[in-house]
Amino acid sequence: MLYVKNLHKSYQSGSKSYPVLKGINFSVAKQEFVAVMGPSGSGKSTLLNCISCYIPFEQGTITLGGQELKGLDENALAKVRNEKLGFVFQDFMLLDGLSVRENILVPRIIQGKVDQDAEKLADKLLSLFGIDHIAGKYPADVSGGERQRTAVARSLINRPLLILADEPTGNLDSKSSRAVIESFENARAKLGASIFMVTHDSYAASFCDRVILLKDGVVYDTLEAGHGRGEERQAAFQDRLLGAIREMSSASPGDNPSGSRNYDNNTESNAPAHIDPGSRNYNGGTENKAPAHIGAGTETPGSAERRDTK
Numbered sequence: 001m002l003y004v005k006n007l008h009k010s011y012q013s014g015s016k017s018y019p020v021l022k023g024i025n026f027s028v029a030k031q032e033f034v035a036v037m038g039p040s041g042s043g044k045s046t047l048l049n050c051i052s053c054y055i056p057f058e059q060g061t062i063t064l065g066g067q068e069l070k071g072l073d074e075n076a077l078a079k080v081r082n083e084k085l086g087f088v089f090q091d092f093m094l095l096d097g098l099s100v101r102e103n104i105l106v107p108r109i110i111q112g113k114v115d116q117d118a119e120k121l122a123d124k125l126l127s128l129f130g131i132d133h134i135a136g137k138y139p140a141d142v143s144g145g146e147r148q149r150t151a152v153a154r155s156l157i158n159r160p161l162l163i164l165a166d167e168p169t170g171n172l173d174s175k176s177s178r179a180v181i182e183s184f185e186n187a188r189a190k191l192g193a194s195i196f197m198v199t200h201d202s203y204a205a206s207f208c209d210r211v212i213l214l215k216d217g218v219v220y221d222t223l224e225a226g227h228g229r230g231e232e233r234q235a236a237f238q239d240r241l242l243g244a245i246r247e248m249s250s251a252s253p254g255d256n257p258s259g260s261r262n263y264d265n266n267t268e269s270n271a272p273a274h275i276d277p278g279s280r281n282y283n284g285g286t287e288n289k290a291p292a293h294i295g296a297g298t299e300t301p302g303s304a305e306r307r308d309t310k
Helices: 044-051 074-083 100-104 106-111 116-128 144-156 174-191 230-250
Strands: 002-013 016-028 033-037 059-064 085-088 162-166 195-198 210-215 218-224 260-262 267-269
Touching (some): 016 218, 044 059, 074 106, 100 116, 100 144, 116 174, 144 162, 144 174, 218 230
Parallel strands (some): 033 195, 033 210
Antiparallel strands (some): 002 059, 210 218
């Protein structure tokens, strides 16, 4: 469904070029929940911005739902962002002057298609995410977790092919973080959603099917969740993630213990690469079209601890 092949991205500052993404290959299947983790500067946000069509890239291809994104004009890119992609940001990006329900409908308002179908879907999302009791309230009057669940609902109102989530739990406590992750799980199970999430939070990542670890613009390792169920499976996967993150933090530049899997054709590649630095200051400010993707979360790879979810 999403295919990223041989993706390269650099930023220019004066006469110097700074490579950020170095030949990335991966895919996200329908109804798959994939996370990307890595230290600041690894390429996470740049990757997200390339997939979002907000910044250009020098080499490679990004294909979404059979449509190659490189080379599309601004009108076509805007249509992709509005209709095929849903966005969830760390700081919610809700409109203060609109109610929770109206915020969910914003993408349809932009399209001029607030029809009966949109109204019914908005009500379904409010109920699915447990926020129907605050439908008429304004963002300032609800909790951070409720605002983020509103943002998740908004990302689904156009039935996108893929949700792009940038540090969606970065501003939340453990209880609210769990509620947001449950929203993603419900969206996948009941609406067929696919999610690609950038995070520093090993707890949030432990609910994913697959986690890609980035370091210095390449894929250091890829971990897949085990087959178990419930809290035992999640806890075991988080332990594996924390171990891999500690190993990555102490590894020398260029080290890659297991190579990367090429999920486009199920072959193995020893020259992986997924993801981005995580800052909106693009090496001298030469890129100004980046969206409001927010950077680092509250948990750093070197000191990650399992959260208390009670």
